[in-house]
Structure formats: C-alpha cells, structure tokens
Amino acid sequence: MIKDALIESDILSLIRTFGLSRMEAIREVKILFAHAIGLGQLDLIKEPSLMSEPLHIERYQKLFQDRINGKPIAYILGEKEFYGLTFKVNEHVLIPRPETELLVDVAIEKIQSHNLKKILDLGTGSGAISIAVSINVPGVDVVAADISKNALKVGEANVKSLCPGASISWVESNWFSKISGTFDLILANPPYIAADDRHLKSPELRYEPLGALVSGSEGLDAISEILEQAQSFLNEGGWLFFEHGYDQLDRCQDLLTGQGFTSLFYALDLSGNPRISGGRIGAVTRTI
Numbered sequence: 001m002i003k004d005a006l007i008e009s010d011i012l013s014l015i016r017t018f019g020l021s022r023m024e025a026i027r028e029v030k031i032l033f034a035h036a037i038g039l040g041q042l043d044l045i046k047e048p049s050l051m052s053e054p055l056h057i058e059r060y061q062k063l064f065q066d067r068i069n070g071k072p073i074a075y076i077l078g079e080k081e082f083y084g085l086t087f088k089v090n091e092h093v094l095i096p097r098p099e100t101e102l103l104v105d106v107a108i109e110k111i112q113s114h115n116l117k118k119i120l121d122l123g124t125g126s127g128a129i130s131i132a133v134s135i136n137v138p139g140v141d142v143v144a145a146d147i148s149k150n151a152l153k154v155g156e157a158n159v160k161s162l163c164p165g166a167s168i169s170w171v172e173s174n175w176f177s178k179i180s181g182t183f184d185l186i187l188a189n190p191p192y193i194a195a196d197d198r199h200l201k202s203p204e205l206r207y208e209p210l211g212a213l214v215s216g217s218e219g220l221d222a223i224s225e226i227l228e229q230a231q232s233f234l235n236e237g238g239w240l241f242f243e244h245g246y247d248q249l250d251r252c253q254d255l256l257t258g259q260g261f262t263s264l265f266y267a268l269d270l271s272g273n274p275r276i277s278g279g280r281i282g283a284v285t286r287t288i
C-alpha cells in the first residue's frame with residue numbers, strides 16, 4: 001500500500017491549501033486514488049493492495065498534483081452531481097453548484113402550479129437547470145441558450161446521457177440575440193460576481209470560465225441586460241426568475257420593478273440567504 005506517511009502529507013496539504021476539514025481531505029484522497037485506478041472507492045476498500053502498484057501510485061500522484069494546484073475535483077473526475085443526477089463537466093462550463101438546486105426547486109413549483117410549458121434557460125452551461133427541470137416535469141419545451149459553443153457541446157452530451165427523449169433545443173446566443181418566440185418562463189443563473197471580488201483569487205475559481213462568473217464592476221451587468229430585454233420574450237403573465245448573490249437582493253428587486261415586473265418574490269437558500277429573485281410581466285388575465 002502507498003506509504004501512510006505520504007498519504008498523511010497529502011491530507012495535510014489539502015487541509016492547508018483549501019481549508020478543508022480532515023474528513024473532507026481524506027475523502028478527496030480516496031476519490032483521487034479510486035479515479036487513478038479506474039475503480040470505485042468500494043473496490044479500494046475491498047482490495048487495498050491495488051494502492052501499492054507503482055503505476056497506480058504514479059497516476060494518483062499526477063492527479064494529486066493537479067488538485068493541489070487548484071483544479072476542482074469535479075474537473076478532475078469530469079463529472080458533478082446536481083439534483084441527484086450526474087452531469088459531465090469540463091473547463092468550458094461552470095461546475096453546477098448546490099445553491100442552484102434552489103432555482104430548480106422554484107422552477108418546478110411554478111411550472112406545476114401555473115401550468116407553464118415553454119421555458120427558456122439563459123446561460124445554460126452544462127445544461128444542469130434545463131435537464132433537472134425536464135426530468136422532473138415531463139412535457140415542458142425548453143430552449144437552452146449560451147454564448148459559449150463549447151458549453152453547449154457539454155449540455156448536449158448531458159442530454160444524450162441523462163434524458164435523450166426530452167424536448168430541449170440548444171441555441172448559441174448572446175443572451176436574447178438569437179432567441180425567437182415567446183416563453184411562459186425564463187430562467188437564468190447568469191454570472192453575478194463583481195470583477196474585483198476577492199473570492200475570484202481562490203485557486204479553484206481560477207479554473208472555471210471567467211465569463212461564467214464575473215459580470216461588471218458590481219456583478220449586475222448580465223442581470224440588468226437580461227431584465228431590460230426579457231419583456232419582449234415573455235408571454236402575457238409569464239414569469240422570469242434568476243439566481244443572484246446573497247447580498248444583491250435589494251438591487252435585483254429594484255431592477256425587476258424598474259422593468260415593470262409584478263408579483264415579485266424571492267427565495268432563501270438553506271443558510272437563510274436570498275438567492276433567487278423573480279416576478280411576472282403583463283396584465284394577468286389568464287392563469288399561467
């Protein structure tokens with residue numbers, strides 16, 4: 001088996017570099033080892049001798065080097081779990097975040113309670129939101145758009161493996177520039193981090209596409225642009241909601257009001273922070 005002292009020093013390096021707990025660091029070492037061998041973690045427990053083969057140790061050490069340099073585990077494995085589904089990811093897409101599951105929860109609730117059918121997912125990235133919604137509310141028609149051709153390729157691969165029968169079409173578009181038609185619901189998890197935010201210096205964020213994270217000096221450029229144009233793409237009574245930073249609630253609600261949205265709402269994440277804002281447009285004369 002790989003020398004215990006070596007593993008201990010890797011665990012300590014992970015704790016020091018990323019501020020992980022000891023348990024998280026041990027978990028990462030196990031994940032990297034299993035990935036290096038090409039087996040599951042259970043196989044490693046059953047067959048610990050696999051960890052002493054020189055080729056496996058060499059592969060593990062290369063992966064560990066990538067990790068300690070900041071590469072997120074999800075990019076090393078090429079996958080990330082979101083909404084109970086395993087999504088392929090690479091460095092062209094944002095790694096789907098647990099907090100975005102709240103956007104999917106709210107979307108499912110609104111789609112079901114207002115019988116919404118046509119949905120636009122702006123900045124779809126890996127397709128996480130479009131796919132989670134389509135699987136949980138069969139029968140919806142989704143247009144998934146992103147400015148990045150490489151991100152759309154990842155989204156399409158995820159549909160093929162997770163929900164090949166879903167009605168999801170892909171559009172390369174700078175927000176609404178190539179979008180046609182109108183929708184009952186527009187969803188977005190746009191970039192919303194301010195350009196000078198100190199978190200951008202974290203070793204892990206450096207691996208993620210900057211265009212998926214940053215949006216102007218206050219982080220609100222993308223949200224403002226989307227809200228300015230959204231009305232023309234919403235059916236009467238249609239809904240729009242989006243994810244934002246925990247400290248952007250007031251400004252997002254003001255932007256919604258400024259663009260004529262009504263029935264404004266927000267949703268809190270598990271830590272009690274407001275992370276989703278939205279509303280609807282137009283005189284509500286029918287129920288959608």
Ligand SMILES: C[S@@+](CC[C@H](N)C(=O)[O-])C[C@H]1O[C@@H](n2cnc3c(N)ncnc32)[C@H](O)[C@@H]1O
Binds near residue numbers: 095147148
């Ligand atoms: C925060 S990521 C969200 C990805 C995915 N929806 C998720 O929740 O995991 C933002 C996405 O918006 C895309 N994006 C950035 N600027 C854009 C623009 N001008 N038009 C369309 N998409 C854009 C990025 O390529 C990225 O995929």
